[in-house]
Amino acid sequence: xxxxxxxxxxxxxxxxxxxxxxxxxxxxxxxxxxxxxxxxxxxxxxxxxxxxxxxxxxxxxxxxxxxxxxxxxxxxxxxxxxxxxxxxxxxxxxxxxxxxxxxxxxxxxxxxxxxx
Amino acid sequence: xxxxxxxxxxxxxxxxxxxxxxxxxxxxxxxxxxxxxxxxxxxxxxxxxxxxxxxxxxxxxxxxxxxxxxxxxxxxxxxxxxxxxxxxxxxxxxxxxxxxxxxxxxxxxxx
Numbered sequence: 001x002x003x004x005x006x007x008x009x010x011x012x013x014x015x016x017x018x019x020x021x022x023x024x025x026x027x028x029x030x031x032x033x034x035x036x037x038x039x040x041x042x043x044x045x046x047x048x049x050x051x052x053x054x055x056x057x058x059x060x061x062x063x064x065x066x067x068x069x070x071x072x073x074x075x076x077x078x079x080x081x082x083x084x085x086x087x088x089x090x091x092x093x094x095x096x097x098x099x100x101x102x103x104x105x106x107x108x109x110x111x112x113x114x115x116x
Numbered sequence: 117x118x119x120x121x122x123x124x125x126x127x128x129x130x131x132x133x134x135x136x137x138x139x140x141x142x143x144x145x146x147x148x149x150x151x152x153x154x155x156x157x158x159x160x161x162x163x164x165x166x167x168x169x170x171x172x173x174x175x176x177x178x179x180x181x182x183x184x185x186x187x188x189x190x191x192x193x194x195x196x197x198x199x200x201x202x203x204x205x206x207x208x209x210x211x212x213x214x215x216x217x218x219x220x221x222x223x224x225x226x227x
Contacts, residue, residue, distance in 0.1 A: 091159055104162055
C-alpha cells in the first residue's frame with residue numbers, strides 16, 4: 001500500500017499523559033498536513049509542512065501541540081499533558097502541492113485519540 | 117459566518133432517487149473546489165474536483181457558480197452505498213494552499 005499511513009490507529013490515554021502520532025505520507029508528496037476532526041464537523045486544520053519546513057500553524061493549536069518533519073519524509077504530532085477536549089480523530093494528509101495538481105490531498109486512515 | 121457552509125442534513129433519500137447538495141463559500145478569491153466523501157469513522161476520500169465548466173463522473177455531477185459563490189453535487193440513481201457524509205472543500209492561493217472544509221452533509225439512502 002503506497003498511501004498515507006498513520007500509527008497508532010487508536011490510542012486511549014489518561015488525562016495529563018503525552019501522546020505521539022506518526023504519519024508516513026505518499027513518498028513523492030512534499031506537503032504534509034495534520035488535521036483534527038470531531039464528530040459532526042469537517043477536518044480542522046492544525047499545521048502543514050513543505051518538505052521539512054513547518055510553514056503554517058493554526059492559531060487554534062495550543063502550545064501543548066508540536067509537530068515535526070525532521071527529514072521531510074515522515075512526521076510526528078505530539079500532544080503534551082492531554083486533556084479530555086483533545087479526544088478526536090487526528091488525520092494526516094499529503095499532497096504534491098503544485099498549482100497543476102490543484103493541491104488534491106490524500107488522507108491517512110486517521111488516529112483516534114480518547115482521553116479518559 | 118463560516119467560510120464554507122453546508123446543510124448538515126441528514127438527507128433521507130429512497131434508493132434510485134436523485135439528490136443534490138449545495139455548498140456556499142465566502143472567499144471570492146477561492147480557486148479550487150472539491151467534493152470529498154467520508155464514511156462513518158473513516159478518513160475523507162476525494163470524490164471529485166469541481167471545474168469551472170462543470171464536470172461529470174458517472175452518476176455524479178459537480179457544478180460551480182462563481183457569481184453566487186456556491187458549488188453543487190448531484191447524485192443520480194442513488195445507491196445504498198452512496199450513504200455517507202459529503203464534504204465540500206475550498207482552496208485559495210491567498211490562503212497558501214490551505215483547504216477550508218465544510219462540516220459535511222450526511223446522506224442516507226433507504227431501500
